[in-house]
Amino acid sequence: xxxxxxxxxxxxxxxxxxxxxxxxxxxxxxxxxxxIRMYIDDEEYAINTNSSNKPLFIYKADGEYVANxxxxxxxxxxxxxxxxxxxxxxxxxxxxxxxxSSVIRQDPGAKQSYVISAPVDYASPFDSPLELRxxxxxxxxxxxxxxxxxxxxxxxxxxxxxxxxxxxxxxxxSFVQEQTEVVRDKATSTGGVNYTDDLVLFETDAVGKxxxxxxxxxxxxxxVIRSKEMAGTFPVLPDDTLQIAxxxxxxxxxxxxxxxxxxxxxxxxxxxxxxxxPVRLPEGYTYVTAEEDLSAVFDRLLNDExxxxxxxxLEAGGRYELGRKTDFAKxxxxxxxxxxxxxxxxxxxxxxxxxNTGSATMDAIHFENLKIVTTDDDFFxxxxxxxxxxxxxxxxxxxxxxxxCMWYQETNAAxxxxxxxxxxxxxxxxxxxxxxxxLIGPSTKQDAPISNxxxxxxxxxxxxxxxxxxxxxxxxxxxxxxxxxxxxxxTLAEGSTFFDLSPKNxxxxxxxxxxxxFSGVGSGTAFSLRGVTSSxxxxxxxxxxxxxxxxxxxxxxxxxxxSMDELFRNAAEGDMTITDTSSEVYxxxxxxxxxxx
Amino acid sequence: MRNWMTLCAAxxxxxxxxxxxxxxxxxxxxxxxxxxxxxxxxxxxxGISLSRASLDEFAESGVKDxxxxxxxxxxxxxxxxxxxxxxxxxxxxxxxxxxxTFAVANAGRIERTDSLSKAVVYLDELAQxxxxxxxxxxxxxDKSQPSLPLELKRMVGRAVLQPIDDAEDLASxxxxxxxxxxxxxxxxxxxxxxxxxxxQQDVTVSARKESGYVAxxxxxxxxxxxxEGETALPLTSVTLAYYLNxxxxxxxxxxxxxxxxxxxxxxxxxxxxxxxxxxxxxxxEKSRSAGLFSVVESEL
Numbered sequence: 023x024x025x026x027x028x029x030x031x032x033x034x035x036x037x038x039x040x041x042x043x044x045x046x047x048x049x050x051x052x053x054x055x056x057x058i059r060m061y062i063d064d065e066e067y068a069i070n071t072n073s074s075n076k077p078l079f080i081y082k083a084d085g086e087y088v089a090n091x092x093x094x095x096x097x098x099x100x101x102x103x104x105x106x107x108x109x110x111x112x113x114x115x116x117x118x119x120x121x122x123s124s125v126i127r128q129d130p131g132a133k134q135s136y137v138i139s140a141p142v143d144y145a146s147p148f149d150s151p152l153e154l155r156x157x158x159x160x161x162x163x164x165x166x167x168x169x170x171x172x173x174x175x176x177x178x179x180x181x182x183x184x185x186x187x188x189x190x191x192x193x194x195x196s197f198v199q200e201q202t203e204v205v206r207d208k209a210t211s212t213g214g215v216n217y218t219d220d221l222v223l224f225e226t227d228a229v230g231k232x233x234x235x236x237x238x239x240x241x242x243x244x245x246v247i248r249s250k251e252m253a254g255t256f257p258v259l260p261d262d263t264l265q266i267a268x269x270x271x272x273x274x275x276x277x278x279x280x281x282x283x284x285x286x287x288x289x290x291x292x293x294x295x296x297x298x299x300p301v302r303l304p305e306g307y308t309y310v311t312a313e314e315d316l317s318a319v320f321d322r323l324l325n326d327e328x329x330x331x332x333x334x335x336l337e338a339g340g341r342y343e344l345g346r347k348t349d350f351a352k353x354x355x356x357x358x359x360x361x362x363x364x365x366x367x368x369x370x371x372x373x374x375x376x377x378n379t380g381s382a383t384m385d386a387i388h389f390e391n392l393k394i395v396t397t398d399d400d401f402f403x404x405x406x407x408x409x410x411x412x413x414x415x416x417x418x419x420x421x422x423x424x425x426x427c428m429w430y431q432e433t434n435a436a437x438x439x440x441x442x443x444x445x446x447x448x449x450x451x452x453x454x455x456x457x458x459x460x461l462i463g464p465s466t467k468q469d470a471p472i473s474n475x476x477x478x479x480x481x482x483x484x485x486x487x488x489x490x491x492x493x494x495x496x497x498x499x500x501x502x503x504x505x506x507x508x509x510x511x512x513t514l515a516e517g518s519t520f521f522d523l524s525p526k527n528x529x530x531x532x533x534x535x536x537x538x539x540f541s542g543v544g545s546g547t548a549f550s551l552r553g554v555t556s557s558x559x560x561x562x563x564x565x566x567x568x569x570x571x572x573x574x575x576x577x578x579x580x581x582x583x584x585s586m587d588e589l590f591r592n593a594a595e596g597d598m599t600i601t602d603t604s605s606e607v608y609x610x611x612x613x614x615x616x617x618x619x
Numbered sequence: 620m621r622n623w624m625t626l627c628a629a630x631x632x633x634x635x636x637x638x639x640x641x642x643x644x645x646x647x648x649x650x651x652x653x654x655x656x657x658x659x660x661x662x663x664x665x666g667i668s669l670s671r672a673s674l675d676e677f678a679e680s681g682v683k684d685x686x687x688x689x690x691x692x693x694x695x696x697x698x699x700x701x702x703x704x705x706x707x708x709x710x711x712x713x714x715x716x717x718x719x720t721f722a723v724a725n726a727g728r729i730e731r732t733d734s735l736s737k738a739v740v741y742l743d744e745l746a747q748x749x750x751x752x753x754x755x756x757x758x759x760x761d762k763s764q765p766s767l768p769l770e771l772k773r774m775v776g777r778a779v780l781q782p783i784d785d786a787e788d789l790a791s792x793x794x795x796x797x798x799x800x801x802x803x804x805x806x807x808x809x810x811x812x813x814x815x816x817x818x819q820q821d822v823t824v825s826a827r828k829e830s831g832y833v834a835x836x837x838x839x840x841x842x843x844x845x846x847e848g849e850t851a852l853p854l855t856s857v858t859l860a861y862y863l864n865x866x867x868x869x870x871x872x873x874x875x876x877x878x879x880x881x882x883x884x885x886x887x888x889x890x891x892x893x894x895x896x897x898x899x900x901x902x903x904e905k906s907r908s909a910g911l912f913s914v915v916e917s918e919l
Binding site: 069075111133134170215220222290291292294295296297298300302360363364 | 668875887
């Protein structure tokens with residue numbers, strides 16, 4: 023008979039009860055991680071509520087892997103100390119490796135970016151919120167070709183980037199400073215034109231080092247046919263794109279040196295464009311850009327029998343060379359485009375000119391809206407040619423440092439050289455050096471009439487005025503009219519005579535002088551006159567302290583309140599800007615209006 | 620004895636199950652484990668992640684949604700809009716296939732998306748939106764990559780008309796109150812597969828005093844792609860029409876040549892003195908007098 027031991031079930035039960043009393047509290051104590059705050063590059067971050075990503079990686083204090091959790095839910099951990107990291111690239115974390123040996127290597131394809139926090143120590147009872155600050159550990163190196171000319175000798179561009187950072191240690195959020203190469207091939211069907219490639223690399227800024235770049239060119243057989251190093255080194259900036267714009271196909275660059283580096287976070291690349299004003303080409307004119315040869319165009323039109331006159335329209339702000347043009351027989355019009363407020367006039371560098379029409383008459387020689395730089399002393403240098411011109415005119419032009427004369431004339435027969443009108447309007451002659459001959463000095467040996475001379479709204483500023491601005495009228499016959507109005511005359515030479523208007527043989531001499539301003543140093547003479555048959559003098563002034571001998575009958579000029587140095591901004595340098603807008607010169611609109619600004 | 624052993628074993632099992640349950644519960648308080656996809660079916664979830672740079676730019680530009688398209692052999696198999704969110708998108712796709720994808724943000728419209736080779740992205744009507752387009756990225760949906768990184772790049776350049784007149788002169792002039800600025804040959808259509816502009820048109824935008832008469836438009840790149848036999852696209856110019864009380868007061872004399880050939884992420888600042896008479900069709904006096912008379916309808 024077997025005896026049953028009644029204690030056995032009790033022992034089992036006790037054992038069972040004892041085991042069951044391995045409850046939560048007795049088996050392990052846990053606490054709940056409740057408050058989780060995450061940041062990316064110091065900006066608050068939260069994953070989508072329907073996201074399956076689990077950014078939290080939990081390790082024990084000794085680095086042993088514990089778990090990978092979402093941040094959307096509270097979770098429990100056994101009481102203890104932990105190290106927790108967060109990342110948006112959960113699949114890149116090499117778990118369940120120990121944290122202390124976990125390294126994320128540079129993606130050999132240079133496509134993967136990483137946003138990872140440093141490990142955060144977190145211990146139970148987890149009363150304080152869990153704060154995880156993720157930072158972007160990678161940046162983009164963008165290679166961008168700027169070529170417009172293709173080179174089809176290669177079909178693949180290989181970028182080889184040598185970087186001093188090969189990985190990222192999770193344990194202390196530091197970079198593995200071991201040099202490594204990243205290679206990226208990109209096919210090109212355009213011979214390199216528009217090649218662009220982005221390489222995602224660990225940032226180098228944190229370690230204070232930079233990457234270097236080499237470009238290999240591969241042909242269709244995948245053989246390297248050429249290589250070019252890129253001079254210099256470049257940082258890889260975290261969460262940013264550093265673009266290197268360069269030419270792939272520059273044959274003159276065995277080493278790529280001419281490149282432009284820009285940083286994407288700095289926004290748009292900018293280019294300023296100043297559109298040119300539309301060209302309002304006057305009818306019959308030929309537009310000549312600053313890049314063209316003005317002299318050649320002039321000659322072409324001069325020699326073209328189908329063209330009646332040489333009419334040239336120049337670009338505002340352009341610089342041109344005309345050279346000497348002598349013995350021409352066609353009318354000439356050279357006009358610069360009206361400059362805009364932010365533009366200069368066109369500049370023409372020219373030598374002297376002469377005409378030769380024979381018995382024919384050309385209509386005109388006209389210059390307008392030009393800065394004229396003379397390479398010879400005389401503007402018109404005439405020596406025994408026969409010519410007859412209706413009108414010679416300069417309008418809104420500026421001539422500085424003229425060597426001598428506008429009109430230097432030699433003729434060996436009466437009426438061999440005749441000009442209907444010589445008009446200077448809206449012009450400024452600065453630093454005249456009138457010594458051997460007058461500014462306009464017709465021949466005194468032969469009758470070479472300029473029947474009408476007009477100086478209007480212009481400035482004549484002379485360093486030397488040993489001869490008058492206009493003289494030599496003695497041999498002239500026929501009618502003569504001279505109009506001098508709205509001009510400013512300044513001489514820096516003592517004892518100057520501005521005008522010697524003394525025809526002996528003219529049929530008539532009509533003279534108008536009004537609203538002019540005369541100024542100078544010491545003393546001088548405005549007019550030496552003879553043979554005037556009618557005259558009108560009004561509204562003329564001279565600056566205070568200038569000893570001006572007017573030399574003419576009719577209304578005498580008035581003296582300004584201010585002296586030359588007080589009235590003008592800088593007469594010595596040729597700046598006659600009126601400094602006092604309450605002066606009589608300003609109020610009564612006297613002299614060249616150009617200086618009343 | 621056997622009963623005792625049985626009891627211990629059962630207890631142990633109960634304990635381990637309980638503890639296991641406890642462990643599961645621990646895990647289960649978080650999210651259920653990520654499904655690696657339906658191995659038994661033909662499709663699975665593929666991760667696509669937008670770059671941080673894209674997300675930052677979207678935040679600045681106020682872009683909230685992106686459109687994602689996935690193709691298999693040129694045919695669309697997936698097309699949907701997503702909120703930008705944290706930049707991580709899960710897409711149900713057939714596994715083990717060679718696929719191609721691209722994404723677009725902020726477009727006016729996208730047409731012909733049924734075929735990758737025909738898909739075209741268009742600007743909005745007034746070319747006012749910055750459009751972002753990714754490269755066409757090929758991938759195999761076999762989870763060999765943790766997630767497919769996709770960077771949407773700004774695919775437009777920008778032209779800005781910036782008056783450079785004296786601010787006081789501009790504020791005090793009275794011969795116009797509105798300027799219609801026409802930018803010619805703006806790149807308005809972009810063929811994704813070819814990565815180039817396939818359509819241009821003139822775009823006119825209004826500029827008023829409040830904005831300092833500044834006007835701008837975006838354009839897809841119109842610069843040369845360098846392809847053999849390529850015909851260069853027409854360059855962009857600018858014309859201005861000045862209005863006062865809706866009556867035309869003046870306009871620029873023809874197109875002002877800016878010779879702009881757009882590059883992505885490049886801003887072309889057209890610096891123009893809009894009061895400068897040299898640019899205008901009529902002298903300013905005529906503009907002023909034209910502006911003095913405007914037809915006003917009134918009830919008799």
